[in-house]
Amino acid sequence: MSDTILEIEGLTKVYSGGVKALDSVDLEIKQGEIFALLGPNGAGKTTLIGAVCGLVRPTSGRIVAFGKDLATEWRGARARIGLVPQELSTDMFEPVKQAVAYSRGLFGLPPDDARIEEVLRSLNLWEKRDEKIMALSGGMKRRVLIAKAMAHEPDLLFLDEPTAGVDVELRKTMWAQIDAMRARGVTIILTTHYIEEAEEMADRVGIIRDGRILMVDDKSAMMARLGRTEAIIDLANPMTELPDAISRFPVSLESDGIQICYRGGDGTGKGKAEVADLTKALTGAGIDYVGIDIRDSSLEDIFVGLVERKEGEDA
Numbered sequence: 001m002s003d004t005i006l007e008i009e010g011l012t013k014v015y016s017g018g019v020k021a022l023d024s025v026d027l028e029i030k031q032g033e034i035f036a037l038l039g040p041n042g043a044g045k046t047t048l049i050g051a052v053c054g055l056v057r058p059t060s061g062r063i064v065a066f067g068k069d070l071a072t073e074w075r076g077a078r079a080r081i082g083l084v085p086q087e088l089s090t091d092m093f094e095p096v097k098q099a100v101a102y103s104r105g106l107f108g109l110p111p112d113d114a115r116i117e118e119v120l121r122s123l124n125l126w127e128k129r130d131e132k133i134m135a136l137s138g139g140m141k142r143r144v145l146i147a148k149a150m151a152h153e154p155d156l157l158f159l160d161e162p163t164a165g166v167d168v169e170l171r172k173t174m175w176a177q178i179d180a181m182r183a184r185g186v187t188i189i190l191t192t193h194y195i196e197e198a199e200e201m202a203d204r205v206g207i208i209r210d211g212r213i214l215m216v217d218d219k220s221a222m223m224a225r226l227g228r229t230e231a232i233i234d235l236a237n238p239m240t241e242l243p244d245a246i247s248r249f250p251v252s253l254e255s256d257g258i259q260i261c262y263r264g265g266d267g268t269g270k271g272k273a274e275v276a277d278l279t280k281a282l283t284g285a286g287i288d289y290v291g292i293d294i295r296d297s298s299l300e301d302i303f304v305g306l307v308e309r310k311e312g313e314d315a
């Protein structure tokens with residue numbers, strides 16, 4: 001039995017103007033995971049989601065969801081896929097509850113007041129159920145988008161930048177909601193500009209740029225593969241050059257010779273151990289230091305580093 005819920009093979013999209021938004025994308029999404037798709041503006045994230053949700057017609061390639069090829073058997077599969085788009089496009093004059101209930105009907109499901117109430121309550125929207133959507137704040141409008149997607153009980157849910165422009169508190173509420181959906185067995189693919197969000201939420205992370213998937217990995221494996229430890233050692237006295245005793249370490253002399261900078265490790269703890277060795281070597285060489293600042297790079301650093309590296313390679 002396969003636990004793959006979505007399989008994308010060689011997916012390419014060339015828009016009529018000639019922009020190649022997706023370039024032979026391969027991606028497999030597993031049942032029950034939260035997958036974060038990270039990429040800069042214009043990378044192709046929305047196009048990828050649109051292709052799976054039937055909003056964008058692929059130029060070539062294959063999308064198989066729930067074992068059905070979407071090119072030929074889209075009906076059954078699409079009803080199981082939900083989308084929370086970046087912006088509300090319709091419904092602005094409708095009351096909240098009505099709009100959410102209508103979404104359910106769109107997917108051919110029978111009305112279910114209890115389910116709608118549960119969804120609205122879980123998103124703290126119940127008190128606002130009779131208000132027109134246009135009268136809500138931006139954050140509340142976003143909750144309505146999520147409620148609409150949850151109302152039809154999808155098995156696979158796409159969230160296109162779900163927390164862009166919402167405040168920290170609401171973002172945390174949404175993360176909790178997403179977690180609750182996962183606990184119910186929903187598979188979630190989210191796109192985000194907030195690296196922190198991917199780091200907090202995702203089981204796996206895919207990095208996309210210029211329509212190409214640069215890397216897909218378990219979040220922790222990605223950190224281990226690409227993570228770096230950085231340590232700044234403040235010296236008691238400035239030096240003009242690095243002593244031989246520490247030449248075997250990946251270090252440089254900075255800030256007019258008053259700091260030694262270490263950049264190394266692979267995110268597995270090797271960096272920290274090496275910094276400990278480095279301090280011993282400094283002490284052994286009679287070099288006095290007055291402070292050490294050590295940190296591991298975040299997913300954000302990894303992402304920026306990777307995208308910059310690719311740009312460098314292109315040049």
Ligand SMILES: Nc1ncnc2c1ncn2[C@@H]1O[C@H](COP(=O)(O)OP(=O)(O)OP(=O)(O)O)[C@@H](O)[C@H]1O
Pocket residue numbers: 015016017019020021039040041042043044045046047048
């Ligand atoms: N309907 C369209 N017609 C022509 N080009 C388009 C269309 N939609 C998107 N594009 C182009 O395709 C590329 C990918 O866009 P897409 O919206 O998929 O990226 P994205 O990663 O979602 O970006 P963002 O993070 O800014 O939302 C961009 O160069 C964009 O200008």
